[in-house]
Amino acid sequence: GVSVVTKTMPSNEMTLESVKDYYGKVLHTSKDLKTSACTASGRPHPVVAKVIRSIPKEVREKFYGCGAPLPLGIEGRSVLDLGSGSGRDCYAAAALVGPTGSVVGIDMTAEQLAVARAHADQYCKSLGYDHCNLKFVEGYIERLEEAGIEANTFDLVISNCVVNLSPDKPRVLREVYRVLKQGGEFYFSDVYCDRRLPKHVQEHQVLWGECIAGALYTNDFIRYARQAGFGDPRILSSAPIEVHDPELKAVVGEAKFFSITYRLFKLPEGMLETLCEDYGQAVRYKGTIKGMEYSYMLDDHHLFEKGKLSLVCGNTAGMLGENGVSWLAPHFEIIGDR
Ligand SMILES: C[S@@+](CC[C@H](N)C(=O)[O-])C[C@H]1O[C@@H](n2cnc3c(N)ncnc32)[C@H](O)[C@@H]1O
Structure with missing residues (x-):
């Protein structure tokens, strides 16, 4: 069952430390990745692509996302990015929300945060803003409260190739539900699998760091999302991910991986039913x-x-x-x- 999968994982703290090491010390740019999982991003919408072109080079070079979780129509909105890394999606969101909107990125890896913070003020100036609407916070996505992120504060939570790295995904989903405003949305891209991965795959540190070993079985993800309060998760887009490296391929065998962008809405009790109903x-x-x-x-x-x-x-x-x-x-x- 689902709980068995959780129990077989290495200790949560060990996982967090090993991921921190991977993104802080082992990887320097997206070229260092061994699989395409963290860079499987489809082509962003032209409006988003235009914004991305004006983002500082160092921020873009350390982008390890697997999608483009940047919704349009977010002018004036408040956005939280889970596992913001070097900040590419936060920088893009800062431009999309405009000067009256705001963006917070949270990440646990000091080296990634340093890059994200280094260019923020200058970037906001380049957008013509009086105040920088972009902020980066150090913390864990499983413990947003500890990082000072309060309940019912964000219109949108985004995330790009991060939740798979968490040793406690149900807790991340519960935290996202807590910090979203009523009517808000978790709009995010991540890696998923067509099955529950066995213990020896989950314990493979490189495959975990590369966003493969921690991939949730899609149906388990839907179960966790519903348990957290997100009725009726919707798929916006899905694309296959290949594991080309022969050594890593031998470990994962026939398991199939996908980069999926899900949309999870936080709506009042009863508004999202377990099955769709036609009311005309x-x-x-x-x-x-x-x-x-x-x-x-x-x-x-x-x-x-x-x-x-x-x-x-x-x-x-x-x-x-x-x-x-x-x-x-x-x-x-x-x-x-x-
Ligand atoms: C694959 S990278 C993606 C970074 C960024 N979203 C992007 O698209 O470039 C994963 C990031 O998530 C962060 N991360 C992983 N697990 C985390 C956790 N439990 N709490 C906070 N940050 C985490 C890592 O430090 C790393 O910066």
């Missing part, structure tokens, strides 16, 4: 998100064209703004109730 509701996208003027993609099976009426289940209506709760509410008209 419909939604209309207003076309108001910059970069998505013609259509909005909620997940891999929901694309809403501007101005077109679409029938949706209650869960989808909730995610898009039923009762004005979701952060997406300003961009959608919701027709009908439950």
